[in-house]
Amino acid sequence: MKLHHIGKVVEDINKGVRYYESTFGLKSMGKAVIDPIQKVEVVFVEMGSGNDVTIELISPMSKDSPVAAFLKQGGGLHHLCFEVKDIHKSIEEFKEKGALVLGKPVPGKGHQDRLTVWLYTSEKELVELVENAGEDI
Numbered sequence: 001m002k003l004h005h006i007g008k009v010v011e012d013i014n015k016g017v018r019y020y021e022s023t024f025g026l027k028s029m030g031k032a033v034i035d036p037i038q039k040v041e042v043v044f045v046e047m048g049s050g051n052d053v054t055i056e057l058i059s060p061m062s063k064d065s066p067v068a069a070f071l072k073q074g075g076g077l078h079h080l081c082f083e084v085k086d087i088h089k090s091i092e093e094f095k096e097k098g099a100l101v102l103g104k105p106v107p108g109k110g111h112q113d114r115l116t117v118w119l120y121t122s123e124k125e126l127v128e129l130v131e132n133a134g135e136d137i
Contacts, residue, residue: 004083009075035109039065042110087131098122
């Protein structure tokens with residue numbers, strides 16, 4: 001398992017990208033994509049120069065998006081995402097440690113349709129797991 005990205009909820013994706021570019025020198029990793037399951041628009045920004053960790057900017061597309069209420073409270077740091085080799089095995093390991101699984105694994109549009117799942121840990125952290133079965137982690 002390795003840290004894949006840090007998720008941040010923002011009101012406006014383009015404004016968020018401009019902020020990270022001008023303030024920290026980060027660059028967008030591509031165009032924003034819509035995830036219809038989560039009802040959000042997402043884009044990743046990175047430092048470049050071999051820095052593996054990225055920031056995912058997330059903006060709700062509707063009032064019933066899972067992050068809409070979070071944005072109403074001010075937005076900001078939302079979750080940590082970890083890349084795992086076997087998502088089903090990792091879910092069981094997290095459950096054994098007291099985590100609550102918030103749904104079934106589903107394809108994540110921001111992750112090239114790789115399986116993703118959301119967990120709420122015993123330490124009250126929101127965690128996303130993304131499966132990467134094709135390479136060593």
